[in-house]
Amino acid sequence: KYEKIWLFFGIGSLFLFLTIVGVSAFAQGNQPPSCLTTIDPEKVDQTPPFNKPGLVKTGDNEYQLNIVASAFAYTPNQIEIPKGAKVTINVTTKDVIHGFEMVGTNVNMMVEPGYVNSFTKTFNETGEFTILCNEYCGTGHHLMTAKVKVV
Ligand code: CUA
The missing domain is CATH 2.60.40.420 (Cupredoxins -  blue copper proteins)
Incomplete structure (x- = not known):
């Protein structure tokens, strides 16, 4: 029964991470450095x-x-x-x-x-x-x- 909690926690942090990356890339315009x-x-x-x-x-x-x-x-x-x-x-x-x-x-x-x-x-x-x-x-x-x- 504890596994379910950990699974939930794991998937939750994955979504949190993807959300932060997404917001940073699209909303704040952060891009990897490039040779322009x-x-x-x-x-x-x-x-x-x-x-x-x-x-x-x-x-x-x-x-x-x-x-x-x-x-x-x-x-x-x-x-x-x-x-x-x-x-x-x-x-x-x-x-x-x-x-x-x-x-x-x-x-x-x-x-x-x-x-x-x-x-x-x-x-x-x-x-x-x-x-x-x-x-x-x-x-x-x-x-x-x-x-x-x-x-
Ligand atoms: Cu070494 Cu130019």
Whole structure:
């Protein structure tokens, strides 16, 4: 007779779970993360904004930082960001998969050919950050770095 109670409890929690997932997905619009932007890896140099990589001001204290990764460098590889700037980093690659890790921060992306990956971060303190590639991409992998200065 206790089995019935447990069975009821089990089915009840299943429905509760499905209801929560359903409400979260449809009513609140929660979706799994997705790569929204695609790009032709052979035409990165001609495709805005990557035809002019670098920091672009987009609003009051808001910036876009567009970076092209290729074996074995980032373009640009010396970047200055004003303190307090909210920066959306967009990064893509012309060839193989690279990594994009800003050491000591929560910026850590995989850079895949054909896609643009983005991350927004506000830089509230001055300092220097090293960007490095954390996906093995070939013989020059260990040389693949860039510097960000927050001034
Ligand atoms: Cu690029 Cu490793």
